[in-house]
Amino acid sequence: MPELPEVETIARGLAKRVTGEVVESVWLGQKKEPLKSPARQMAATLEQSRIAAVRRVGKHIVFDLERDDLARAPFPAKSRNRPDDVANAKQSLRGGPSLAGKRARPTPTRSSEKAQWIVHLGMTGRLQICSPEADIEKHTHAILKLASGRELRFVDPRRFGRLSVSAAADFDAGGMEPLEIDVDRLIQLFRGRKTPIKSALLNQNLLRGVGNIYADESLFRAGIRPRRRAATITREQFGKLHSSIQEVLREAIALGGSSISDYVDTEGKAGFFQLQHRVYGREGEPCLVCKTPIKRIVIAGRSSHYCPQCQK
């Protein structure tokens, strides 16, 4: 559910609150789904590094990590680990997390080392900043203990979220940023594709960050039906689509994203763009332009909402 505007909102909030923090220690849960990198490598990369920046790339939250103190170890090289090598996984959450402590003896390094911690929230992932005394929620998969005494926690009931580290600071989410791409590039991306435009918009290898809500909303504003094959869309319509996508995303960011179900930002505040939805979640309700009932169809397993009158 968090798409570009929600992730942008969350990343901005985090940047405000944890930039400059040092990660002292890391606890990682025993569930393996949320971890794309080996637990030991992730913990070792995070521990003793400073959060230099937090930013959004597509739907990913990227924490830029730096380690410029000569006394500290360089980021660990890629290592194969035993599958059960999960940092202190057996510790009970109830008594407070035990934090993965001792690492290998630091090897002095001359250069400033960079790495990244990459968080994808999936459907239900959340990053919390809280005091160590705060109750640890069910489905907490990672806890970063910060030098300020606070904790940064990753909670994700459905476990569609993913955590990974990129040792070389070269994380590439693929695709292009929808708020940066120009019309010609957009046309290049979609031209000639037989797939429905809705599916193309959701393909993160083309545009990164657009999800189900903003795809439907953009197509409505552009007057294009979600099932339209990308290849049949005219240059002029692509122009309209390009401006619709950017308009929808910018408005949504300005309102703090869409709070569907239980989405809240890092401060616990809800977004308000859901109040501006013109088709998403409005099946059967009258189109705000022409009063025709909004239709809901399924495209590639995704519910898609549109006005049969306004969209062609």
Place this chain on the structure above:
DNA sequence: ACTATTTCCTGGATGC
């Protein structure tokens, strides 16, 4: 090289 379909996961909503 593309495109379409299936799979992963749990909580909330719905139905009997």
Place this chain on the structure above:
DNA sequence: TGCATCCAGGAAATAG
């Protein structure tokens, strides 16, 4: 009230 079933969604994996 309780139990079963369905649905939501992103992206990786699989199949064509």
